[in-house]
Amino acid sequence: MRRPLAAVMAAVAALAVQAAPALAQDSVYDRAVAARLAGDPARAISLLQPWLAAHPGDADALVQYGYALLALGEYDRAEQAFADTLSLAPDYADAREGMALAAARRSNGTAARRSFILAEGALSDLDRGQRDWHELGLAASLTAGERSTLDLRGNWYERFGIRDSEFGALLTHRAGQDLWLRVGGSFAPDADFRPEVGASAGLDYRFAHHSVASIDAGWQQFPAQTIWTLRPGFTQYLGGGQYSVTLQASAAAASRRDVLVGASVRGDYFAGDRTRFFAGAASGPETDLGIVRQTTSLFFGGEVALGGDVSLLGSAGREWSGIGADRSEARIGLKLLL
Structure with missing residues (x-):
């Protein structure tokens, strides 16, 4: 045995x-x-x-x-x-x-991005029988070395039958492993309602690998007055980065008006390569026309890859204003990766 x-x-x-x-x-x-x-x-x-x-x-x-x-x-x-x-x-x-x-x-701002060109248009339908707003824009986001990105834009606006053109640039530099700095400027020749000149500065700081704190400050000289803005924010990434929630506070002050404050919330879902969707709500100061007014809005949109290096972008929103007419906006664009 x-x-x-x-x-x-x-x-x-x-x-x-x-x-x-x-x-x-x-x-x-x-x-x-x-x-x-x-x-x-x-x-x-x-x-x-x-x-x-x-x-x-x-x-x-x-x-x-x-x-x-x-x-x-x-x-x-x-x-x-x-x-x-x-x-x-x-x-x-x-x-x-x-x-x-x-x-x-x-592509969500926490890593290096590819260069791209974006062409975009928007139409706003105003209540109270006021004329629609129209907008066309062309933007380019270009890598400037391994750590910097240069964003250039040109926009044409039509508001109440008046037309303005505005041009701007924004330089973003990755100053450290978890720190991004940005500075920008804009100007509008012969401005009627857009800022004649403007400047902005801000930063993003990532901590705990999935959380980002940010702050942006801006100064704009409109034909009628000067406006200052401040926007601190916080973004939390979830699900290994597939989802994000952004909370942002806002404050705006004009040379002829008291400070107005507000806040917004936005959720993003990153479904895949160049495919994402977002939705959010905001209540706070808005300065688009050179005045500081309190508004409340709901919005949603996204980006879908069409194949190759082309993506389709779209968004829609509804804004309720404390001053002037309420409006609905639809925006669509095409993005080409370089």
């Missing part, structure tokens, strides 16, 4: 040795997934790194590693993990979705 028993024990031992890596993988994989889903991507990474060092061909672990990196804002490393996964398993849907999400995060 000893020989058969010894043979059985040897066979069991051999099977245990063969199964050990798989059992270890299940343990590491399950704990890593649980950590990531519990909102601790750093823990998931610490679990997966030694496993992947020993088993670089584990596609499932690579995908989880990529999503954990994505949650921490490590876009380059996340894209590499997803690319490595697709080289092992070209049809791995989760890896392809991860690549799209990483690209979407790059």
Whole structure:
């Protein structure tokens, strides 16, 4: 009986040795997934790194590693993990979705963006029998080195049968790993209702990998008066960056009027590469016509990739004004990535 028993024990031992890596993988994989889903991507990474060092061909672990990196804002490393996964398993849907999400995060302001040109038009229908407003715009967002972006714009406005043209520029510079600074200016030749000149400055600061605090200040010299604005805000990214909620306060003061204050809330859903949707509400000061007036508005819109490097943008909103007519606005645009 000893020989058969010894043979059985040897066979069991051999099977245990063969199964050990798989059992270890299940343990590491399950704990890593649980950590990531519990909102601790750093823990998931610490679990997966030694496993992947020993088993670089584990596609499932690579995908989880990529999503954990994505949650921490490590876009380059996340894209590499997803690319490595697709080289092992070209049809791995989760890896392809991860690549799209990483690209979407790059376009939401927390990472470098590709250059693009945007052509846009808007139509506003005013109540009380007043004439519609019209607007056309052309903008270009250009990368200026590895850390800076230069945004240029030109707009044509028609309000109450009067026309104005306005031109502006905004320079955004990534001053640190989590700090973005921006400064801008604008002018309108022969301005009737748009600001003759204007200047702005602001910053974004990212902390805890998924939260961004911001503040913007502006000065505009309109034909009738000078207006100052201040807008502090906070953005929280959720679901590994797939969703965001932005809260913003606003204050505006004119040389001929007391300070008005307000606030807004906006939610964004980043569905994939160049596909996003948003909706929000605001109540506070509005200065579009060179006066400070209190308004309340609801709005929604989004961007959908049409294929290649072209995207369709659209939005709609309703504004209720304490001074003047209420209005409904529809806006549509085409964006071409360069």
